[in-house]
Amino acid sequence: MSDTKQGNPQDDGELPRPEVRRSKLGLSLIWLVPIVAALVGVSLLVSHIRSAGPHIGVTFLTAEGIEVGKTQVKYKNVVIGKVTNMRLSRDRSHVSVAIDLNKDASAFATKGTRYWVVRPRVGAGGVSGIDTLLSGAFIGADAGDSDEEQTDFTGLETPPAVTHGAPGRRFTLHADDLGSLDIGSPVYYRRIQVGRIVSYELDKDGKGVSLQLFVDGPNDRFVSKDTRFWNASGVDVSLGADGLKMNTQSLATVIAGGVAFQDPRGPHDESPAPEMTAFTLFNDQATALAPPDGAPHYIRMRFEHSLRGLNVDAPVELLGMKVGHVVSVTLDYDPQTKKFPVIVGAVIYPQRLGKAHEKLLKAAGGDEDSAFPKITQGLVAHGLRAQARSGNLLTGQLYIALDFDPKAPKVAFDPNAKPVEIPTVAGDFDHLQEQISSIVDKVEKIPFDSIGKNLDGSLKELNGTLKQVNTDLLPEAKKTLQGVNATMGTANDALSENSPLRQNITNTLEELQRTVRSVRAFTDYLGRHPEALLRGRGADAPAPVPSTSKQGKEVQP
């Protein structure tokens, strides 16, 4: 298929003719090389674009530990992206970190996703993120539920205590102050940690603190609608009738604080509390588990004497039951009497009276708020009086005792006054004085004169008796004693070692011994030779044992 022009170098001395072969060479194949290269390049580019996930930006307060090109974004310790760029915000208040997420991590570029920097953290609750000591910090991620796309995020400064989708429930606690609680503080149920504090914030009115806590499943089912929460922080030392008692949840709570919860004793609503139920955070277990106080009622008392030793928070007791506490002690001035009465404000919880309260309510009728003055009026009419009594002899602390004094003079009671004013009687010290004076009265009534006369007569009689005893009885007794002494001496002589009586007795006893020996020999002989009774005693027999052998020998031959 090739038409060749063959040159012959030999015949004409010409140069050899090159031979030409026809082939179907079209365009130079070499162009395939750059085309393949371009294809490779394009495929690389395409795969790079395809593998590139969303591009997001996260702002943090500080870039500590974050390195461009190195710091990874991890979810459950799986790398889902990488920090590609970092810059300071224009107002220098924070750092913007650009992150390239992987293709399959596009779910992390949605609303609700949280980002935070994982650094080694040492807290009272433990050490976390220790692996980052070696590998360097990384950015943790936690996806949200939403599908809505979002590319700009604000990073959290502390790792979230609860990862999204973790089983469990959140609850809200209201407390007066935060105490030693912090985010991450443990929540205990029967001294087992079942959750932690997630966040806290001041209430909008600034009068309290709201805490959010998360109880991990499945233990969240133990939180019922009636569950009581209390602050388990620190050491609870109480000195009671049964000695010194120290109560803590765990060593960690002593340092870091914690919250414990438990159901109240007795029957209660056991249905599980729904998410975000609000509870009150009590200060200690005893108050938490006490029956509910109900609505507080304010009362006022006016004392005419010094109340040194009465503090705010001092208990108010009704017949020994603690029903409330003092909230204020202030001085008033009465221009008419020119005296300084002490006004004591107190809050009482009628529900603490339990059954009595219910019955009183029923009797008074109406709802609790309107019935309270009416009930109080009735009680005051029956002699209810407030009195400051000394509760502690050592410290002189006073408490307010509400007690019934039937002898108390009647007082006017204004049921419409707010707050209700309860009449008072003189305090404990005055009471003591009264008692002393009554004692003195009684002492005065004792008939010391006649007692003295009687005593005198009796003493005289006693004197006469004693004289008689001395003159008549004593000499006689002396004589008797002497006689006894002489008898004892005779007896002594008779029984002494060398007395003939004693020697005689000894001899007689020896004689008796000998007699007994002869009788035994005789009975022995009779035992061996009963015939002797008939035949009389034979010749002297030899000693018994050898004699039998001799006799045997004599019989044999």
Added chain:
Amino acid sequence: MSELPRARELGMMGCHVCRLVTAYTDDPKARCPRCHSPLHVRKHASLARSWALLITAAIFYIPANAFPIMRTQSLFDKDDNTILSGIVELWRAGSPDLAVIVFTASIVVPVLKFLILGYLLVSVQRASEWGARRRAKLYRFVELVGYWSMLDVFVVAILSALVHFKVLSRVEPLPGVVYFGMVVVFTMLAAMSFDPRLIWDKRKSR
């Protein structure tokens, strides 16, 4: 200037393989009557081949620089380095001399080769007569220096073989080094397929 005659002017051409001198022919499909290897006055399709290979090399030069070529892994750290970041790191780590060497071998030389080859090809196509001798020198330089730009590949290969202490530290080659090797190979091929005689071709027609 006195020009010596060229083989073509004498009606001759030579076989590149068995060196047989034959009569001149224009036919691109001519073959040596003795060894049957293709005969051409100039390297076959030199310009097209050089261009194609040069473009290929240029294409591969992009991933070679964009992709990391080496991963150094130590107990605390894992580091992917591209050629440029490796140079920056070397400079920062306090060995600017090494950085300069690597920079020269990996960046300057390939880029110079692209530029010189491109310039040679363009000037040949435009039949420029300017500085023919200098261009010949450039060509020789390109050919000579070609294989030395494998330095980077060489470094990675040696490091991966030497530094292999499992957990403690390890060096691994990454895809970038393959593309870089291809850049070097293709620029060498481009330089080889360029026929320096083309530089002088037009001179005669003057």
